[in-house]
Amino acid sequence: MEFRIGDQTSGLDDSAYENDDIEGSPNGGDYSPKRIFDVVVASMALVFVAPLLLIVALAIRLQDGEKALYSQPRWGFNGETFQCFKLRSMVPNAAEKLQAVLDSDPEAKREWDLTQKLTNDPRITPLGKFIRATSIDELPQLLNIIRGDMSIVGPRPIPLYERSKYGEDFVHYCSVRPGLTGLWQISGRSNTTYSERIELDKKYVQSRTFWGDIGIMLKTVPAVLFSVGAK
Numbered sequence: 001m002e003f004r005i006g007d008q009t010s011g012l013d014d015s016a017y018e019n020d021d022i023e024g025s026p027n028g029g030d031y032s033p034k035r036i037f038d039v040v041v042a043s044m045a046l047v048f049v050a051p052l053l054l055i056v057a058l059a060i061r062l063q064d065g066e067k068a069l070y071s072q073p074r075w076g077f078n079g080e081t082f083q084c085f086k087l088r089s090m091v092p093n094a095a096e097k098l099q100a101v102l103d104s105d106p107e108a109k110r111e112w113d114l115t116q117k118l119t120n121d122p123r124i125t126p127l128g129k130f131i132r133a134t135s136i137d138e139l140p141q142l143l144n145i146i147r148g149d150m151s152i153v154g155p156r157p158i159p160l161y162e163r164s165k166y167g168e169d170f171v172h173y174c175s176v177r178p179g180l181t182g183l184w185q186i187s188g189r190s191n192t193t194y195s196e197r198i199e200l201d202k203k204y205v206q207s208r209t210f211w212g213d214i215g216i217m218l219k220t221v222p223a224v225l226f227s228v229g230a231k
Contacts (some may be wrong), residue, residue, distance in 0.1 A: 024158070036084040042145035042180075049139050056087060056136055059127060065074050066092050069140060074157035079131030079174040080151040085140035085158050097123045114193055116162065135224045141180050153203035153213040154179025169198050186219040 057068035071083035101122055102109045108118055124132065131137040141157075144150040150157065157178035158166075165219060167171055183200040184192065190199070 007205065008058060027070040034213075035148075035152065041152055042142045046047050049095070049142070052136065053087070053139055056131060057125075063125060063127060064092065073160055074178065075160065075170075075174060076149055077165060077174060077177045079170075081160065082144065082147075082157075084149070085143055087131055087137040087140060089125065089132050089137045090123040091125060094123040116194060124202065135186060145180060149177070151177040152181065153177045153216050154182055154203075155204065155207075156182060156184055156197070165194055166198055169202050173198075173201045176205055176208070178227055181220040183216065186223050189223075 060066075060068035066088070068088055069085060070088050071085050073081045074084040076082045098112075100117075102112055103119070108120075111118055128137070141150055145152060154176050155173050155178050159174070163170055182199050183204045187196075187200055
């Protein structure tokens with residue numbers, strides 16, 4: 001899929017948020033329109049998807065006896081860290097498997113350095129491939145949104161070890177709450193390079209609007225249904 005920032009960011013330049021409407025405190029103790037919208041939408045969505053989450057969590061537990069839900073520290077608003085929730089899509093010894101592949105396969109190492117993804121990832125279970133392609137593994141992040149760690153729309157929450165990749169642009173990333181969806185998700189996801197992902201994050205932060213957020217949410221639906229760029 002060809003990457004074009006211009007094709008995905010139309011409508012982001014009008015009806016801009018007022019600065020006070022964008023982000024409040026990182027612990028969710030604010031009442032800005034964006035924050036209220038996040039809590040209401042995330043709460044309604046969580047009620048709707050709760051049965052699905054329970055069924056998938058049980059299936060994950062049954063496949064190898066390990067926990068279905070896990071959390072990983074990610075960078076958040078104002079450069080603070082938080083525990084980001086996900087349904088487990090990988091084998092329990094994922095870190096060891098990744099290192100073995102990177103040490104033995106130069107092509108995989110190049111792909112990982114470029115995108116932080118692997119096309120043929122030995123860590124992902126058969127069930128994990130399905131829940132990653134459909135983004136079901138990320139639905140527990142609705143809890144992060146309600147808690148105030150994340151927003152519906154924003155940059156993807158990055159692991160701590162990826163901070164150096166952002167360089168000076170990290171200041172843009174941490175000026176807003178990371179999002180459950182965003183420009184990266186509707187722009188090809190893993191079909192983009194990491195540097196393109198950073199540019200999308202920067203573009204969103206500099207141009208975000210209420211109607212732009214709504215547009216991103218609407219475009220997320222077909223992107224998820226057709227598994228665009230999912231790995």
